[in-house]
Amino acid sequence: MNSLTDRTSVTRRRTPLNRSQIAGFWGAWAGWTLDGMDSFIYALVLTPALTELLPRSGYAATPANVGLAGSILFALFLVGWGLSFIWGPLADRFGRTKVLAGTIFTFAIFTGLAATSHNVWELGIYRFIAGVGIGGEWALAGTYVAEAWPEDRRKMGAGYLQTGYYAGFFLAAALNYTVGVHYGWRAMFLTGAVPVVVAILILLRVKESEKWQKAEARTVRTRPLREIMGPAYRRRTWVACILLTIAIIGLWAGAVYEPSAVIQLATKAGMAKNDAIRTASLATGLLSIATILGCLALPPLAERIGRKKTLAIYFLGMAVAIVGSFGWAFYLPNGLAPFIAWLFVLGFFGGNFALFSLWLPEQFETRVRATAFAFCTSFGRFVGAGVNFLLGAAVLHMHTLGVPVALTALAFIVGLFVIPFAPETRGEVLPQ
Template sequence: MAMPTTLDRQISATRAKRTPLNRSQITGFWGAWAGWTLDGMDSFIYALVLAPALTELLPRSGYAATPANVGLAGSILFALFLVGWGLSFIWGPLADRFGRTKVLAATIFTFAIFTGLAATAHTVWELGIYRFFAGVGIGGEWALAGTYVAEAWPEDRRKMGAGYLQTGYYAGFFLAAALNYTIGAAFGWRAMFLVGLFPVVVSILVLMRVKETDKWERAEVATPHVKHQSSLKTIFNAQYRKRTIVAAVLLTVAIIGLWAGAVYEPSAVIQLATKAGMDKHDAARMASIATGLLSIGTIVGCLALPPMAEKIGRRKTLAVYFVGMAASIALAFGWAFYLPNGLVPFIALLVVLGFFGGNFALFSLWLPEQFETRIRATAFAFCTSVGRFVGAIVNFGIGAMVLNMKTLGVPIALTAIVFLVGLAVIPLAPETRGQELPN
């Protein structure tokens, strides 16, 4: 039997010294994780049911359900959803003012109610309105869940907690794919939106069972003189302006890159599966399988990220993930999509794309380290929201390119260019490796 090495002993000692989590921290994490999982499920349901929903609703709205109209209407509705996501920055100041848990529950309740209402839509305009308000709720959940876990978990565990938390969103993708494979295939797109009502239960549990973070409560007591100052104004003062702008740009890059690939992935897989000889039913199921594989890849990427960020730093880790995202998007949509038998290589590249899409876990770890407690939720919510506004504009552009070029692959592949901007901006961000969460 081999003797343990020095490294083995160091790892064992580190594990032994980990601060144990109390019941409130465990309950709070699972509440935030479940909300983030159902958030991911709700946001991806739209991508999976896009074609059947618009095929039914466009004629009722006075438009022919042609592939071009479905693509254009889908882009417009998704852009409205992203604008709703962008407006979700309103939750940040509310959470800094009234606490993390109450506002977190409110975000979950909002996106659940409006996702359920989408099942009652009779026109594309009604569906667009419901998706807009669902976006407002969905957009706020990540900022508040990330802020909560960063503040509630002990310092020696919060970094890995960020990785664990981020897996929830992509577990939601997997859950949406599984539901589409079963409930969606059997009962249609309206049933998929009705399932989105389930998070209401989670929001009630979060409100009733999760304790407010000690850091927020201490900040409330320690800084009564700044209680009524605008946290949104503070993140743009001389101390925080640069890091706020840099973080917003980096998140914009990540959002444009991942969402361009992830949102259009089911449509691309359906096209490739149809080209390979599958009927409509089997092609839809193949899209669900591909989405599940994409989700598994992203979950692995989220779990691999925190140890890498601790070893080589936040900036280098994000650079590695951005390069991986750019390469996988360009190859999947610019190369595999156009192969005579491209379905298998396309799906294989989706797994790689998913892994590097785990870059979002870095923001759950990194953003809270850059801002003090009294403005943390505001900064997190603002930086995540800006990218969604820009993403909405880009999505209009992608829709127009798809319509004019009459192809899906090249317009999506071109979004890989945005990661060059990200790589240029990364050196401007503060390196916080080894630093404790500021109070």
């Protein structure tokens, strides 16, 4: 009875959120949602966009050329993501909210401009610059929520925030199911310009985090990038880079190639083109819902058993799910239903990204936090760009999608051996 009373008392003592904290969270969440939508739009419209633009660029729109060009453009997009580390030092110097609005404005404008592309070169440039904006949003949104929310709420705040990205996947799938099917790929890119409104609202409504304001007031100006590479932070910086790289490889291998795999399996099952596209959209929606559930389940688990054990469970789940979906179900004679079933498992453990929103801010002090978050995520995207290019080449060489993607499960096995080198921050407050 006393135990129940104690738990109820703890629940009631949770610090209430003020209006600025609530507005700030929803601004960050909406930006992250539209970020996810923007990222996944490309995967959904890849084939129709390149089928139209390749002939205008002097290349035949063969399946091989579409696959290769798609991989090159996506690798270029990920390089843009990688260059997004520039936002981190800016946020540590000028504040979280202004720079967060800048990232959203950048990816929104250049996603909208992608709708005007006349050839693959223009599409590549627009996607590259959009990637620079998209890449910075996660680091700044995660940093802002960690600093702005009270200590007793910020862990779940990280899980709530991460659901936004996958809500964006769901939104992109819904738009593709309606707008994309009826109005084409250009209309899909135009919907990506909507986040401009969110950027304006963030600038007007959201106050800067008190932690940053206090740190700014007492900080002697240093070079944050040099500091996170110094003796105090070097090990945790590089370990975080490796773990994030593995997570990013899994995200893009599983999520980005999922629509193409579903379309291939649906076509093989005898579906018409539009029905296959709709099936891919529904499968993406299922993947997104599962990932949202994985994000929500992660913070309580991390609080109970620790950050490192939680990430190990999610990494192992990702390895099994990638092999089960792309290595096994994809090659079954009637593999569409089993593949979609495996997507739920793949989606749930894809929620491992929520741990980084929770864990990374705990590893660095306020004066360098945004720089560290942005650098670690950007490093992974550079490597992810290279892996994506290799995947495209492997698909072209092996004439199959399943095996090359299934091999990315090996990265998560490597990750299980890296996790022990990371710091365990369970029970610690956010460093000042």
